[in-house]
Amino acid sequence: MIEQGTAQQRGNNLDPWYDHYATRTSGLAASEVRALFAVASRPEVVSLAGGMPYVAALPQDLVVGAMDRVMREQGPVALQYGSGQGVPALREQILDVMALEGISGSADDVVVTTGSQHALELFSKLFIDPGDVVLAEGPSYVTAMVIFRSYQAEVDHVPMDEHGLIPEALREHIARLKSAGRRVKFLYTVPTFHNPAGVTLTWERRLEILEIARQNDILVLEDNPYGLLYFNEKPPAAMRSVEKEGVVYLGTFSKTLAPGFRVGWALAPHAIREKLILANEAAVLSPSSFSQLVISQYLRDADWKGQIDTFRGVYRERKEAMISALEEYLPDLHWTNPNGGFYVWLTLPSHLDSKAMLPRAVTELVAYTPGTAFYGDGSGAQNIRLSFCYPTPENIRVGIRRLANVINGEQDLLDTFAGTGPLTANRSDRTSANPPTDLR
Numbered sequence: 001m002i003e004q005g006t007a008q009q010r011g012n013n014l015d016p017w018y019d020h021y022a023t024r025t026s027g028l029a030a031s032e033v034r035a036l037f038a039v040a041s042r043p044e045v046v047s048l049a050g051g052m053p054y055v056a057a058l059p060q061d062l063v064v065g066a067m068d069r070v071m072r073e074q075g076p077v078a079l080q081y082g083s084g085q086g087v088p089a090l091r092e093q094i095l096d097v098m099a100l101e102g103i104s105g106s107a108d109d110v111v112v113t114t115g116s117q118h119a120l121e122l123f124s125k126l127f128i129d130p131g132d133v134v135l136a137e138g139p140s141y142v143t144a145m146v147i148f149r150s151y152q153a154e155v156d157h158v159p160m161d162e163h164g165l166i167p168e169a170l171r172e173h174i175a176r177l178k179s180a181g182r183r184v185k186f187l188y189t190v191p192t193f194h195n196p197a198g199v200t201l202t203w204e205r206r207l208e209i210l211e212i213a214r215q216n217d218i219l220v221l222e223d224n225p226y227g228l229l230y231f232n233e234k235p236p237a238a239m240r241s242v243e244k245e246g247v248v249y250l251g252t253f254s255k256t257l258a259p260g261f262r263v264g265w266a267l268a269p270h271a272i273r274e275k276l277i278l279a280n281e282a283a284v285l286s287p288s289s290f291s292q293l294v295i296s297q298y299l300r301d302a303d304w305k306g307q308i309d310t311f312r313g314v315y316r317e318r319k320e321a322m323i324s325a326l327e328e329y330l331p332d333l334h335w336t337n338p339n340g341g342f343y344v345w346l347t348l349p350s351h352l353d354s355k356a357m358l359p360r361a362v363t364e365l366v367a368y369t370p371g372t373a374f375y376g377d378g379s380g381a382q383n384i385r386l387s388f389c390y391p392t393p394e395n396i397r398v399g400i401r402r403l404a405n406v407i408n409g410e411q412d413l414l415d416t417f418a419g420t421g422p423l424t425a426n427r428s429d430r431t432s433a434n435p436p437t438d439l440r
Helices: 002-009 023-027 032-040 060-078 088-099 116-127 142-150 167-179 203-215 270-284 289-301 304-329 354-363 393-417
Strands: 110-113 133-138 154-161 184-189 219-223 247-252 264-267 343-347 383-387
Touching: 060 289, 088 110, 088 247, 088 264, 088 289, 110 116, 110 270, 116 142, 116 219, 116 247, 116 264, 116 270, 133 142, 133 167, 142 154, 154 167, 167 184, 167 203, 184 203, 203 219, 304 343, 304 393, 354 393, 383 393
Parallel strands: 133 154, 133 184, 184 219, 219 247
Antiparallel strands: 110 264, 247 264, 343 383
16 A cells, blocks of 8 residues: 555656556547547537548448358357458458459458558557657648557658649658658558548659658558549559558558448568567457458458449538538638548638637537647648548538638637738639648
């Protein structure tokens, strides 16, 4: 009891064990996206915040049938521990999924994980030492940055434009970091229907960035949750399609089937694959056999490509509803117009702050994710990520109207008390067809 009391005295009023945590836990913090879910789940709030797939578009009988057959035919196996690498049959089927994006490989080099974010965490655990630098787009996926910081890495954001990561900027960042004696461990990128910006890296830039990575001995971590969810034109092939040794590819069934199964994967060069398996076994022993077998049965029995096409139609309709509402209610602002995925990236006037504005938005019954969530350096206050994947088109329109009321109200206050003056942008150069060259 005396030792416990002493430990508590070294803590603080909120956590008596504060001084006992490993130093790396200082990088753990609730993301701004997660913090919004409690508010956004209220039925009266239109949430344009979280990237939740519209799973209601998945016919229940397809999943129930797969579950039933797995339990009837493979019940004892489904409910047992499995391989740390994943079910062999599913790994073979994952090759068919990746082939749609130009990727060829061996099932031996696929590691099944508990969602692709688990693969991201395992990869970071294997590669990051305290003080390492991870290169990532600016903005970048919020929870990836939480993971990188939890392993005490510094995230260095490389600018993007409407065509994705800027190769010349990548060269400049690498040169600056090298001259400062910093160790760049890898480049993390979401090149297709980027989260949060919605833009897609062009094929020419993909090849140029891969060449820059090769020249500088930098591994590329390609995260691709949305690549199959295109609306009109099919996006360029994955970077992994042309570079096998220098790219680790992350995929998931969360967006093309359902996130509740928690099944993702990594396709990695042989040596990295071996370490990923060991890390997977150390973390969870094995990914869920039941989830893997259900997905494998679904892929075997269902028209899964047709179901992905159904999802494309659902998300296309929602994206068009969002763009139409933005054109009507916020015509003077910038936004991106994605050809797939879940997100639109909105740019506010420079004197508005999306994070400071959020409490007012919640009182107006609309939720969004402030741009600051997607930067590790405090940038992004001028931006908002709008998610169109989950709300109905009608609710999207309501949400954008409410958001416009919030933005216009903030603008009126600043006009009155700070003398910022009205917006003067010409609509013809501020619409979705002409996103800004600086996504911040």
